[in-house]
Amino acid sequence: MRFLFKTDYDQDIRIAKHSGYYWSYGLLLLIVFAAPFFLEGYYIGQMTQLYIIAMAGVGLMLLAGYTGLVSLGHAAFFGIGAYTEAVLTSNGVPLPFMDEPVVFPFFLSMPLAAIFAALAGVAIGVPVLRLTGIYLAIATFAFALVIEEILSRWESVTNGYTGLLVESLYVGDLELTDGAPFYFLCLGLLIVVLLMSINLLRSPTGRAMMAIRDSEISAQSMGVNLARVKTTAFALSAGVTGLAGALFAHKLGFLSPESFTVFQSLELLVLVVVGGIGSLHGAIFGAIFVLALPQGLAILKDYLPTSIAETPGMEPFIFGLILVLVIIFEPYGIYGRWLKIKHYFQMFPVYKKATFKRQKAYMKSERLK
Amino acid sequence: MSIGCIYALVALGFVLIYKATEVVNFAQGELMMLGAFLAYTFISILGWNYWAGAAAAIFCMFFVGNFVDRIFLRPVLGQPQFSIVMVTIGFGYMARSAAGMVPGWGTETYAISTPFSSEGMSLVPESVGSLVISQTDLSVIIATIILCAVLYAFFTHTRLGVAMQASSQNQLAAYYMGIPVKAVFSMIWGISAAVAAAAGILLAPTTLIDTSMGFIGLKAFPAAVLGGFGSIPGAVVGGLIIGIIETLAGFYLPPGFKNVAAYVVLLVVLVVRPQGLFGQKTGKRV
Numbered sequence: 001m002r003f004l005f006k007t008d009y010d011q012d013i014r015i016a017k018h019s020g021y022y023w024s025y026g027l028l029l030l031i032v033f034a035a036p037f038f039l040e041g042y043y044i045g046q047m048t049q050l051y052i053i054a055m056a057g058v059g060l061m062l063l064a065g066y067t068g069l070v071s072l073g074h075a076a077f078f079g080i081g082a083y084t085e086a087v088l089t090s091n092g093v094p095l096p097f098m099d100e101p102v103v104f105p106f107f108l109s110m111p112l113a114a115i116f117a118a119l120a121g122v123a124i125g126v127p128v129l130r131l132t133g134i135y136l137a138i139a140t141f142a143f144a145l146v147i148e149e150i151l152s153r154w155e156s157v158t159n160g161y162t163g164l165l166v167e168s169l170y171v172g173d174l175e176l177t178d179g180a181p182f183y184f185l186c187l188g189l190l191i192v193v194l195l196m197s198i199n200l201l202r203s204p205t206g207r208a209m210m211a212i213r214d215s216e217i218s219a220q221s222m223g224v225n226l227a228r229v230k231t232t233a234f235a236l237s238a239g240v241t242g243l244a245g246a247l248f249a250h251k252l253g254f255l256s257p258e259s260f261t262v263f264q265s266l267e268l269l270v271l272v273v274v275g276g277i278g279s280l281h282g283a284i285f286g287a288i289f290v291l292a293l294p295q296g297l298a299i300l301k302d303y304l305p306t307s308i309a310e311t312p313g314m315e316p317f318i319f320g321l322i323l324v325l326v327i328i329f330e331p332y333g334i335y336g337r338w339l340k341i342k343h344y345f346q347m348f349p350v351y352k353k354a355t356f357k358r359q360k361a362y363m364k365s366e367r368l369k
Numbered sequence: 370m371s372i373g374c375i376y377a378l379v380a381l382g383f384v385l386i387y388k389a390t391e392v393v394n395f396a397q398g399e400l401m402m403l404g405a406f407l408a409y410t411f412i413s414i415l416g417w418n419y420w421a422g423a424a425a426a427i428f429c430m431f432f433v434g435n436f437v438d439r440i441f442l443r444p445v446l447g448q449p450q451f452s453i454v455m456v457t458i459g460f461g462y463m464a465r466s467a468a469g470m471v472p473g474w475g476t477e478t479y480a481i482s483t484p485f486s487s488e489g490m491s492l493v494p495e496s497v498g499s500l501v502i503s504q505t506d507l508s509v510i511i512a513t514i515i516l517c518a519v520l521y522a523f524f525t526h527t528r529l530g531v532a533m534q535a536s537s538q539n540q541l542a543a544y545y546m547g548i549p550v551k552a553v554f555s556m557i558w559g560i561s562a563a564v565a566a567a568a569g570i571l572l573a574p575t576t577l578i579d580t581s582m583g584f585i586g587l588k589a590f591p592a593a594v595l596g597g598f599g600s601i602p603g604a605v606v607g608g609l610i611i612g613i614i615e616t617l618a619g620f621y622l623p624p625g626f627k628n629v630a631a632y633v634v635l636l637v638v639l640v641v642r643p644q645g646l647f648g649q650k651t652g653k654r655v
Contacts, residue, residue, distance in 0.1 A: 070451050127640040133450055134393045134598075138590055139639045142632035145587075149629045262587075266458060273455055317470070320462025327452050327459070328444045 013202045032187060036180040044183050045251075050291050051186040052247045055193050057271045057283035059240035062197060064269070065278040066206070067233040068213030072137045073124075073144025074268045077117040077238040079151055079260030081245025083158055084113040086166045086255050106169045106176065110189075110246045117242020118235040120147075125234030129227050132216065144265050152257040163256040166249045177250040186247055193240055197280055200236070209233050213278075270319070274326050276335025285334040293319065372575070373612020374513040378568035379589035380596065380604040381520065382561045388524070388599045389533040389557040392442070392453045396461035397565055398586020399468075400437075404430045404566025405578045406468055427566045434562025438555040446551065461583065469580045509571045513605065516567060520560075521601050533557055591635035610634075 004011075004018060016022060036044050056078055064070045088109040104112065128139045151158050158164055169176040176185060200206045208229045211219035220226055249255055267290060275286020297315055330336055336356070344351045379397055386394045394400075407429050411422035441456050524530040536543035536550045543550050569578075572585065592611045596603025611631045618630035 070454075127636070131639060134454065135594070135639060137451075137454070138393075138594060139636060141587075142591070142635045142639075145632045146629050146636070153624075269455070269458075273452075314466070314470075316462045317466035320459040320466070323459035323462070324441055324456050327456050328441075331448070331452065 015198055015202075033184075036183050041179060044179060046291065048183045048186050049251060050287050051183075051190045052244050052251060053271070053290060054284045054287035055186075055190050055244035055247070056241045056268055057275065057287050058190075058193055058197055058280060059237045059242075059244060060268050060272050061277075061280060061283045062200075062209075062240065063233055063237035064272055065282065066201065066213060067209040067230065067237075069132070069230065069233065070137045070269070071140040071237070071265075072262075072269065073140035073142075073147075073265050074237075074241055075260045075262065075264035076140075076144040076147035077120060077241040078245040078248065078264065078268075079147060079257070080120050081113040081117040081242030082249035082252075082255055082260070083151060083164070083245075084116045084242070085109055085246035085249045086164050087157060088112060089169065090165070090167050110243060113246035114239040114243040117245065118239035120242075121234040121236075121238025122231055125231050125238075126227075129230055141262065141265070144262055148257055148261055151260065158255075158257070161256055161258075163254050166253050166255060168253075169250065182250065189243065189247065193243070194280060197240075201280075205229060205232060270323050274323060274333050276333030276338075278332070279335045281338070282333055282335040285338070289334060293322070372615070373609040374509045375568055375572050375575075375585065375608075376589050376592040376611050377513055377605045377608025378516065378564060378571070379586055380592035380608045381517065381601065382565045382568070383589060383593045384596075384599060384601055384604040385520070385557055385561040385564065387593075388601075389537045390442075390554050391450065391537055392457065393598075394561070395454060395457045395586075396437075396464060396583075397561070397589065398583030399461045399464035400430065400434065400562045400565035401569035401572070401586060402468060402578075402580060402583040403433060403464055403569075404562070405569030405573050405582065406471075407566065408570045408573065409578050423567075423570050426570060427563045430566035431559040431563040434559040434565075435555045437562070438558035442554070442558070443551060446554070465580055465583060505574045509575075512567065512571055516564060517601060517605050520564070524601065529553070529556070588631055591631040591638075594635055595638050 006012070011017075016025075032047075035047060039047070056074070059077070060071065060074050063074075088104040089106065090103075124140060124143045128136055131139055152160050154160075155162075168178065174181060176182060201210070208219065208224040209232075211222065211224055212226065212229060216226065248259075252259065271286035271290045272283065273286075274289050275284070276282030294315060297318060301314075326333055332339070340356055343355065379401060382397045382400070383394060386392055386397075404426055408422055408426035411417045411425050412419055415422075417425070437460060441460055442453060445453050445456055524534065532543070532548045533553055533556075535546065536548055536553050540550055543553075569582070572582070588611070589608065592608040593604050594607070595610060596605070596607030611634065614634055615627055615630050619627040622630070
């Protein structure tokens with residue numbers, strides 16, 4: 001058992017709560033940085049994908065998990081980021097005052113992709129400021145469907161369903177968007193995004209976000225500017241997701257609107273819920289889950305009788321089943337389970353089950369006058 | 370017009386569940402799909418009469434709805450709305466793939482033979498003007514009208530209907546008043562699933578049955594929101610308006626607008642008048 005003596009107020013907001021953090025996260029960093037030197041190309045690609053999805057998950061987590069605004073349309077921001085990146089880095093964009101079309105280098109195009117997505121986030125975030133709960137979810141859902149249609153119809157830019165080829169990026173002779181270099185790029189950006197989120201969440205803005213999640217009315221009474229904080233949350237969340245989208249464009253190499261449908265949005269939401277809503281760890285765990293599930297099922301199929309293994313609908317069925325089971329039995333997702341296990345060993349042998357017991361609640365209408 | 374009626378029927382299912390339990394059921398379209406498949410089983414595979422098959426499908430779906438509530442939703446009763454919505458999304462996934470796995474249903478497209486012909490018949494004498502409508506469409510419209518009337522009467526004039534409204538407003542208070550809230554919720558899920566099945570059966574001649582017909586459910590959102598969530602007449606009017614807007618957009622606007630017209634309307638409604646056409650305006654008191 002570890003006892004934390006608090007001797008300083010700064011201890012409450014320190015990133016590392018105690019020295020153990022340096023050891024565990026240091027080890028994790030060491031492993032992920034050493035991984036590409038030991039793994040095969042396929043696994044490096046999978047890990048890269050994991051980081052990209054985790055980044056998108058962090059984006060949604062900031063909005064859904066920390067501000068309490070559930071978005072059913074995050075694939076739209078993902079798609080906007082991806083298409084912006086693809087268009088900016090391909091044949092070039094004609095700009096005023098320039099003779100030739102400008103091809104953006106990646107260190108400009110990626111932030112631009114994030115900014116574009118963030119602007120889209122503000123564009124949807126401001127009009128729906130008054131909405132909460134289910135209405136907000138439906139509004140973002142409609143927004144995502146509209147964006148999806150735009151992506152497929154605006155053929156002069158996005159090439160519609162024919163698809164858009166994404167150029168590879170080079171630094172000197174080194175191809176940046178493949179294998180180990182891309183791995184490090186994604187990992188680096190993920191770490192930057194995570195540190196930014198951690199810092200955001202211990203800043204006044206982050207605390208205001210959490211206050212809004214817990215009770216909008218009390219946050220307002222405490223002087224939180226609801227409109228500003230919500231818009232900030234939307235912009236940040238969309239921006240981070242857009243950045244992930246930009247990386248995803250290079251990962252795919254070929255964009256078509258089918259990659260950014262409503263199902264992608266739902267998958268991101270499932271990621272957040274299964275990983276553990278309201279924690280950045282959850283976004284990472286959720287990304288692992290979303291990526292590992294199809295693989296795990298593919299392995300499982302070898303051991304099942306062919307009549308079951310051959311049915312096409314197996315994967316979404318398991319997906320839905322796990323989602324339902326997690327919500328019913330483990331409301332804080334994989335990270336919640338992790339916390340419980342950790343707590344068990346920390347408190348050994350006096351762990352009490354009731355520590356994490358769910359409070360019995362009665363729903364009250366939001367429609368009451 | 371008839372597609373609007375279908376939207377109206379699915380939206381009606383949303384509204385019923387929302388009115389009683391304050392949950393938005395994202396699996397409404399899937400319930401509709403299951404209902405249509407059941408009807409297909411009874412009518413085409415087992416060779417029953419159309420009316421008997423349809424009635425049996427609606428009856429079965431009542432129990433399916435009940436069952437869904439018992440198994441999936443009761444454990445999360447009283448939890449934040451968002452988790453309940455996620456449960457319905459998860460159920461939607463499961464229902465869609467489960468229907469694809471059932472032997473005899475599969476992932477192909479099917480049709481039900483109906484007693485209604487798709488030929489046009491004129492409603493008014495030729496001398497007055499031409500208003501031609503197919504029997505299929507007419508059946509949809511008439512069924513919608515009947516269902517709405519019955520449900521409206523149910524909610525306003527029966528004890529159970531009033532109990533449902535009460536339990537939606539405050540679960541705890543409803544308990545105190547002696548309303549068996551959980552049973553009421555199961556009941557409303559059953560009714561809503563039955564309405565969805567009716568919508569599915571009526572839709573079957575127009576769009577044919579396959580596992581992805583549940584996506585019509587997504588189109589019913591704009592209808593429900595436009596009418597104001599929680600208002601039965603609102604859902605019907607909303608459904609009709611969305612159906613008409615969609616058809617008009619298909620005629621007058623470039624391709625692509627037809628698919629999104631409903632959602633653009635939805636966004637505009639949410640921004641301008643979030644409570645919808647017939648909704649009550651509300652505020653929260655602390």
